[in-house]
Amino acid sequence: MTTLHLQVNGKDVNLDVPESRFLSEVIREDLGLIGTKIGCNEAECGICTVLVNGLPVVSCTYPAFKAQGAQVETIESLSADGYLHPIQQAFLDHGAVQCGICTAGLIMTSKALLDEKQAAGEVVSESDIKIALKDTYCRCTGYQSVIDAIRQASGQDVPVNIPVVRQTDCEVGKAQPNPDALAKIRGQAKFTDDYDFSGMLYARTLRAGIPHARIRSIDTEAARALPGVQAVLTHEDVPGRNLHGIVDLDWPVLCGDKVRYTGDPVAIVAADTEVIAARAVELIQVTFEELPAVSDAMEALRPDASVLHEDRADGNLLKHIEVQKGEIETGFAAADVIVDKTYRTPTTEHMFLEPECAIGVPAGYNPDNFGGTCDDKAERGETARHDKTSIYVGSQIPYLDRDQTAAALGVEPTQVRVIATLMGGGFGGKEDIAGQTHVALLAEKTQRPVKMLYSRQESLQFHPKRHATVIRIRTGATQAGQLTAVEATLYGDGGAYASLSEKVLTRATTHATGPYQVPHVKVDCFAAYTNNAPCGAFRGFGVSQSCFAVESNMDILAEELGLDAVELRRLNTLDVGSVTATGQKMLESVGLNECVERVDHDMRGDMHGNDFRWTWQEGHRQYAWGLAIGYKNTGLGGGAPDKASAQVELWLDPAESGATAVRAQVRTSSAEMGQGLPAVLAACAAEELGIPIQQVNVLLGDTDHCPDGGPTTASRQTFVSGNAARHATRTVVQQILPAAAALLNATPEDVSFSAGHFTAGEKSLGVIEAIEQAVKSNIPTVAEYEYWAPKTQPLGTGGDMHFAFGFCAQATLCEIDTHTGEVKVRKVIAAHDVGRAINPMTLEGQIEGGIVMCIGYALTEHYIQEQSVPWTSVMARYKMPGIKNTPKIISHIVEHATSTGPYGAKGVGELPSIPTSAAITNAIYRATGVRVRSLPVDQDELLRAMRAGANEIELGWGDSKPIPVVTLGGEM
Amino acid sequence: MGHYDGRAQVVGGGTDLLLEIQQGRHPVVEAMVDTSRIKGLDLITNDNDHIVIGCAVTHTQIVNAEPIIRHGTCLVESCGVIGGPQVRNVATLAGNVAHALPAGDGTIGLLALDGEVEVTDANECRWIPMREVFLGPGKSSIDHHRSILTRLRFKPTETRAGSAFARVMRPQGVALPIISMAARLQLGDDNTIISARISLGPAGPVPYLAETAMAVLANGSANAGQFEKAAQAVLSAVQLRTSKHRASQEYRAEMITTHLPLILERAAERACNGDAVPVGVGQ
């Protein structure tokens, strides 16, 4: 121990700490300044940035003693006086905060830039911002709002970039920041790792480390004997069901007989410190009998392949999914031109910036017993008593976590409580159970709270990814450009466990015609188990993959037919009245043509008076436009029961002025991961009540206090939970209506409610009086509503598989460096039909973030596994788009309302992340004459193809083998 | 350090070392000698016709140093592309050189400037040419358990001399360059090249000094044809490799063919104009 002297946020600090301590540990653990977050601990993500003597440094790898005697500034310093710093205000104004895990890092890095430029008397340019924030990442926003915010904070007049949408007199259509944004920009928002329970232990997991093996023995003796170790658990210690899974129960809570991928958990440890827990994990001896690893989907389906789940009748075939419409031969017979190509998409990683973390608290926990303080009124958190096994976690499906944990513990679901904390991004990657069950087991075993925080490296290894696919697609059209047939065969790598593979790849299959009317369709998809990391949900849910293939084929077809690429699409787009590949007749809300028109108009008008050109050259830079369109279902669909419940409670509160104000709380278990759900739910309740949104608060994800909102997936929550919130509000209004009627001296039948007023004839009164009266008359002011989305039909029955679809069109302007093959996206023009924009600010955030994520899919991202062993073992080996990859995004909102949606809204979470990659490769083709059939685009391959005059490439980054030959219909 | 008898290790910014320790790629070190806390070594000075850079000087300091911008432009350009600002604010040029990677950016920049390093141990303090530092990938002749690379220096480019640097990165995967190149040219009054120095990496186990190409340029004139010949000379002299997940051999060759003439041209322009605006810093 040595004494460290610092000035932190203006206060002198003297601490005795080990020489090896990092600055982030001093800040977060020793000083309790939790506003500084950790995303990687490897100097990659930049979210842990703090200022040392005014210079930004990444605190996670900065030795504390380097700061000896220095001034350290963290996010907490900025609003210490209660007022927001201009950069904080600007982040709020521009909607530059989504999940918030990166916000402190972005703000502190920006602050250093602003201070530097101000001192030099210089203005802050976009290029300065891109240099200063080059290594400070955000996975949610897409950075455009961040750039705008920094420019505003530097004193420039920067209008907030909000698309034009319809607006009511009340709250629907109004741009507002998410209600939790303020806490996030102040560094006060608490994510799971920010909780610190008295008496808490730290847990670690021993993972297989090899892709496929039988377990011969597990010896935990040495680990148990290590001082400070409180529990070591293996499969033998799981009292209940040792399996979990969202769709199929095939994933062991702790592996006993076999391991099927390197991230499989074999044992878990809880210890007094993280260091001891890590040491204990190393002491566990496991003897494996290694089995051959199956590392891709096509290989997995060969008869001689090693089988992962030996009890399955179908071997490694997880699912064969089929779509058929018309007669495929007839369709191709009518075609004048047929395009037949095979594409490949990579495994990709969500890279939410908050690694998974869960805290288990045992039933009967009282902080008093561990030197803490108990607050009898606290409902949750460190000071609360816990009468049930409780799990604090940022999860996309709290109720399912609860049920699955209860099953593993062997108790009733109601004996477990899941309490959602803020989530630092999810994107589909926080749907499967991670440490939830493990911390519950350890907490109950040790009777102490147990925290399990995954390192970035463990997160990369463990959690389900986006499916790698190989897609052969054959598209037929008449000379006039009418599509006649689409036949496709897809192979999807499901990885070691089922997770959501079946659902995801079903979506890839059903969307494999693209948003077009195609009379004859035949699509086969084979989902296979392999020893790769499991694959599951990821924003786009299979459609990102098939869209790349479909929209590439469409451009090739247009060229062969001599048609303009936009024209060919126009001739075939879905519209009201058309029938999809699965036999669903579109009855309403198909804004696709309007999306295409808006984008086409802007793209052609972008030439500053010159005639439109698809491609042109400037020096060694070749520019080109590319276009792609997409669609995506809202909601689970396919016959799955799709419902969400919400509770709304009303009460009265003395306002600041002393007058009374109505307050409402919306409660549901639905998850917020940065997408802005609380703002949407609050707007729904406020709109129904006719009150300002600021009077509504939203409580999410406490399974003891919030009804089940179902999974936060499939772009469904605005639709289902929004509807539930709306109906629950209406229900509570109806409940208190008799009280209003009494005051109005009218019968309830004669009283109507609108815009915040109960009216009977000439007389009317406000909600306040009605609530007062209701309380007096003992009428409850809380109501719950279970909203059932319109029924859907399973695939193959020909009925409506989905109750709504979102549509979009995107054009990308790409720049290809003919010296290096480097591809940059300069501009994106986008139009999204979202039905109705409830909050255009959070909506725009979804669109910009989704587009930039899909740019990553096209150009930078690949989770590489070699013989099923991840090569992408650290964040430094996975490049997600940084601020320098951000194009100018021009976004239009198209609002073709769906009658069942809340105010007409459909989902949008995934839609923007679907067509961008194809738009980019379509642009690359125009610029270079090289068709890229493998993602991500490999500049090395691309340049060599350009030099060699080749017209296509099919080797991608990290691929050693060309795209395999796919037989249509599959080789089964 | 003597006290720890080889169990202590020098640390500069720690951006390489501490990460390697954290990720288990480097054994835990018993004690660290932090150069940033040694007085006087965080300065850039002028001494005996040299620009001298203390071992605690960060890349940010180098990028902002007026004398280096003018008289060692390629060093500014090479240190300016390292990491992001947070890394440049702590990482040192000394650490980059001592780490001895075949394509450390600052290393490539300094090598083109014919840099020298001062090694100090319990007994002595001596200047050695940079090339003597590199034994193999990540292997340096400076025993960082017992000695310290205390200072680095180079002769400033003066009248009719100029330098330039460029690198090509992959957008995916590892944050290691596909190829980094730097050049320094001394021109005569008639535009003949009096001397040339070209460094690049990765091309072999240690940072590469392209002597054949340098010989091709010397005494010739500074024109595009000569620059292309220099690139060809590099290609015929080096064994480029295909490195998995990074670059193919052909691509590396392409990058040398296109970019080396460009930086030579830029260096020549700077030599003629006598001023330099570094490009690519921070990008």
Ligand SMILES: Cc1cc2nc3c(=O)[nH]c(=O)nc-3n(C[C@H](O)[C@H](O)[C@H](O)COP(=O)(O)OP(=O)(O)OC[C@H]3O[C@@H](n4cnc5c(N)ncnc54)[C@H](O)[C@@H]3O)c2cc1C
């Ligand atoms: C996110 C990120 C991005 C990066 N990007 C790049 C890049 O683009 N290009 C690039 O070249 N590098 C890059 N690096 C690597 C690294 O930052 C640089 O090589 C840096 O210059 C190392 O300096 P340092 O002071 O941090 O070295 P340290 O980590 O302190 O030391 C590195 C090695 O040198 C030894 N050493 C350090 N100083 C001395 C000394 N004075 N005497 C003797 N031995 C010494 C240490 O013992 C250790 O073995 C990156 C690193 C990170 C984390």
Ligand code: FES
């Ligand atoms: S850079 Fe420090 S946590 Fe990622």
Ligand code: FES
């Ligand atoms: S808001 Fe930036 S990572 Fe979520």
